[in-house]
Amino acid sequence: MAARPTTLWADRAAIAILAAVAIVAVFTFRDYGLGWDDYTHSQYGDLLLKLYGSGFADARALSFVNLYKYGGGFDMAAALAAKVLPYDLFETRRLVGAAVGIVGLAITWRLTRRLGGPIAGVIALALLAACPIYYGHMFINAKDAPFAVAMVLLLFGAVRALDEYPNPNARTMVLVGLGLGATFGSRILAVVAGPYVTAGLLLIIAVDLHGHGLRKASARFGQFVVALLPALPLGYLIMGLLWPWSILSPLNPLRAAEYFDKFFEKPWRELYQGVRISVPDMPASYLPNLFSLKLPEIMLVLGVTGTIGALIVVARGSTPANRRACLLTVVLAAFFPVVLAMVMRPALYNGLRHFVFVVPPFAVLGGLAGGWIVDWASARGRAALAACAAVVLVGVALPISDLIRLHPYQYTAFNWASGGVRAAHDRYMLDYWGLAFKQAAAGLHGYLAATHQQAPQGRRWVVAICGPQPPADVELGPQFETTWEEKRADFAMSLGTFYCEDIARPIIASIEREGVIYARVYDLRGRPKPNLLTEPPP
Numbered sequence: 235m236a237a238r239p240t241t242l243w244a245d246r247a248a249i250a251i252l253a254a255v256a257i258v259a260v261f262t263f264r265d266y267g268l269g270w271d272d273y274t275h276s277q278y279g280d281l282l283l284k285l286y287g288s289g290f291a292d293a294r295a296l297s298f299v300n301l302y303k304y305g306g307g308f309d310m311a312a313a314l315a316a317k318v319l320p321y322d323l324f325e326t327r328r329l330v331g332a333a334v335g336i337v338g339l340a341i342t343w344r345l346t347r348r349l350g351g352p353i354a355g356v357i358a359l360a361l362l363a364a365c366p367i368y369y370g371h372m373f374i375n376a377k378d379a380p381f382a383v384a385m386v387l388l389l390f391g392a393v394r395a396l397d398e399y400p401n402p403n404a405r406t407m408v409l410v411g412l413g414l415g416a417t418f419g420s421r422i423l424a425v426v427a428g429p430y431v432t433a434g435l436l437l438i439i440a441v442d443l444h445g446h447g448l449r450k451a452s453a454r455f456g457q458f459v460v461a462l463l464p465a466l467p468l469g470y471l472i473m474g475l476l477w478p479w480s481i482l483s484p485l486n487p488l489r490a491a492e493y494f495d496k497f498f499e500k501p502w503r504e505l506y507q508g509v510r511i512s513v514p515d516m517p518a519s520y521l522p523n524l525f526s527l528k529l530p531e532i533m534l535v536l537g538v539t540g541t542i543g544a545l546i547v548v549a550r551g552s553t554p555a556n557r558r559a560c561l562l563t564v565v566l567a568a569f570f571p572v573v574l575a576m577v578m579r580p581a582l583y584n585g586l587r588h589f590v591f592v593v594p595p596f597a598v599l600g601g602l603a604g605g606w607i608v609d610w611a612s613a614r615g616r617a618a619l620a621a622c623a624a625v626v627l628v629g630v631a632l633p634i635s636d637l638i639r640l641h642p643y644q645y646t647a648f649n650w651a652s653g654g655v656r657a658a659h660d661r662y663m664l665d666y667w668g669l670a671f672k673q674a675a676a677g678l679h680g681y682l683a684a685t686h687q688q689a690p691q692g693r694r695w696v697v698a699i700c701g702p703q704p705p706a707d708v709e710l711g712p713q714f715e716t717t718w719e720e721k722r723a724d725f726a727m728s729l730g731t732f733y734c735e736d737i738a739r740p741i742i743a744s745i746e747r748e749g750v751i752y753a754r755v756y757d758l759r760g761r762p763k764p765n766l767l768t769e770p771p772p
Contacts, residue, residue, distance in 0.1 A: 244352030248343050248359050252336060255363050259332035259373075264321070265642040266328045266373045267672025268705030274299060275376045276323055279309025285478060296479050303490040305419040305477035308334065308380040324708065328373050331380075335372025338383035339363055342594045345390040346601040348397070349560060353608050357626065358601025361533045364633040367586055368593050370645030374669060375587060381420040382591035385427065388413025389567050389595060392431045395462060396559045399438050400454035402461050411465035415472020418480070422490045426574065430566030434559035437548075441555035504583050505732045508661040513583040518576045524586050524662070525572070527652040529593075530636075532629025533600050534649075536607075540599030541565055543606060561602075567595035584666050587645075640747050643669060659750040665729060668702040670745045670753035674727050675709035677743025678755045689713065698723035698758070700734035700766040721763045726756040728766055737764040 281295035296302050308330070316326040342362050347355030362368055371379040391409035395402040402410075417424035442451035474481040480490070503510040506520065526534065544561040547553050571592055575582070582588075604626060611622040636647045640655065646664040648654050655664055678697070689695045694713055698720035699706045706716050706727055717723060725742065728734040730751035739756040746752060758764075 241352045244356045248347075248352075248356040251356070251359050251363055252340060252343075255339065255369075256332075256336055259329070259336070262642065263328040263332050263373060264325050265672075267642070267669040268324055268702070268708055269374055269667030269669055270702040270705070271376065271667075272324060272327065273704035273708065274301065275309050276313070276327065278302075278306050279311075279313035282306045282310045282478070283313050296482065300493070302479045303493055304377065304421060305473070305480075307416070307419055307476035308376050310476075312376075327376065331373050331375070334380050334383050335368070338368075338372070338379075338386055338594060341383070341386050341390050342597055345386065345393060345564075346598045348390075348393065349564070349598070350602040350605040354601040354605025356601075357536070357604030357608075358597045360626075360630050361530075361536065361600045361604075362594060362597040364630045364637065365530060365533060365593060365597065366633055366636050366640070366644040366647035367528055367590060368597075369637055370643070370647070371587060371590050373642070374645065374667065375590070377421065378587045378590045381417070381423070382594060384413065384416035384420050385424065385567075385591040386594040388417050388424070388427055389564065391465075392427070392434070392563060393560045395458075396434050396438065396563060397556050399435075399556055399559075400457040400461075402458065407462050407465050408468065410462055411468030412472065414465060414469030415476065418469065418487070419473040419476030422487055422494060425491065426571045427567070430563050430570050433566055434563035437559045437562055438555045441558075501581075502583075504666075505661065505663050510732065514581040516579075516582040518579065520582045521572050521575055521586070521589060527648050527658070527662075528586060529596075530629070530633035530649055531651055532626065532632070533597065535629075536600035536603040537568070537596045539607075540601070540603030541568070543603055544599060564595050564598050568592050568599060585645075585663055643747060643752060646747075646752075654748060655750050656748045659730075660732075663731065664750065665731065665752045668705055668729055668753075670729065671701060671706050671727060672709050673745045674743055674753040674755050675706065675711075677745070678710070678725060678727070681742045681755075695725065696723045698726040698766055700726065700728040701731075701753070720758065720766050723763065724757075724759050726758055726764075726766055727753065728756065729753050733768050735764065735766055735768055737766065739764065 278295065278298055278301040281292075281298055284292040285295045295306070312323070312327040312330045315330050316323045319326050319329070321329065339359055339362055343355045343359040346358035368379075368382070371382075387409070391406060391411075391413040394406040395410055398406055414424075417427065439451060439455060442454055446454070470481070480486050483489075501512050501514055503512050506516060507523075511517075529537070544565050548558045548562045548565070550558070569592070571589065575589070607622055608619070611618040632650055633647070636654070637644050640647055643665055645667075646655055648658040648662070652658065658664065682695075694715045696715045696717055697706065697710060699716050699718065703716050703718065707714075710716065710727075720726060726737065726739070728737075730745075730753055736751075737756055739758055739761060741754055742757055743755040744751060745754070
């Protein structure tokens, strides 16, 4: 049977969006600077390759800082890619991050398409591709962005399994195994998927018990378990490959969970609602407030609408249990981790980066709402449909304009309703990872070249740093020495964040977006040396 025109149009539009994101990524990935964790993560990836390359003789990766308690799949992939691609290691990490993020976009599209049809799928894809939180982090975040992709892969596998209950096919079993391995092989936080997948399964079992009785319901559940059982060894194998420390002892995943449950190296303060708050003491409102300020308006409206609509369907007994279970699982995937954090009150910091993984399922809900609205408008004529399309296009255009204007600092975006980064800069953390040091270093290089200045005889230029020092080392290059001690520095390179002083010295370079300072380079020569810090950074 030939595909309907609407199906073809929507699927072609989705492919065009994916292609457009890929093309933009290819031309822009080298614009993104290094953050606090990049240098250490690159070392971890190299050590993991040495672990496997030495036949486990070189075991340094199994005790490397605290990263051995995380999976290193992304770091290994980037280290391998850097050996064959014509870019340096850190540029390659950005390109690999973009590729992983695009895979997440594709999975989100296919998941939504399965639940709501082609139009819902393309709307969800557009919402996620235009979301600055997701788009920005996919280039720069070696932990949380790959984890978000792994989690939506697991969600896709779980939804397929619930939809096909009690006989999920072999392809679904493989997807579940891949999802289990990728998620647990990234972060032990993957355990949060257990309750919401279990909730969907329990809904089906409860309906089966009511409709078929205990014997038949038990038989159907047994069929389901047997069909998915091979996913467990597959997932364990993948987890072990990505996170070798996890399989050295059966209890190591539990030890990692205990470590991160109690984790805090040294409490620091971050800016939240204009107040400097110790990160273990952030209020319960931290996550919902930041999501309301940072998610694009169109995603918030459609996501909330989709959530309400999905819950109505879940509560409707006339709807097939499999569909109700799938929708319940997606709703819980978007909200359960946030609610759990509000109740458990872990240390919260760096904005929403640890919760990027809830954004794709929220985009799925937004896509479902968009599909329902388009169906409603189609039944009311072309004018209603055109108005609906115009609203969606304008809604998506707003965050796309943020992606362009803030490039390459998309992850710092705040939505238009909140006043954007201009309104947020003295109330919330913006460039908390210090990505602006790449452009700041380029500004210093350009200034010295333009003024034909050379370092004093017998030494290198000394640059005092307020921000992440290893990235500054990489971006400045070997002709510079970086230091935390400003008393002997020629220049200062400083983030535009609350813990770095805005000092009264000549400004060599200023990196700004929307009138907000992301980083500056100062000339300290021939003047009393100022204190760069207002308080120690993380």
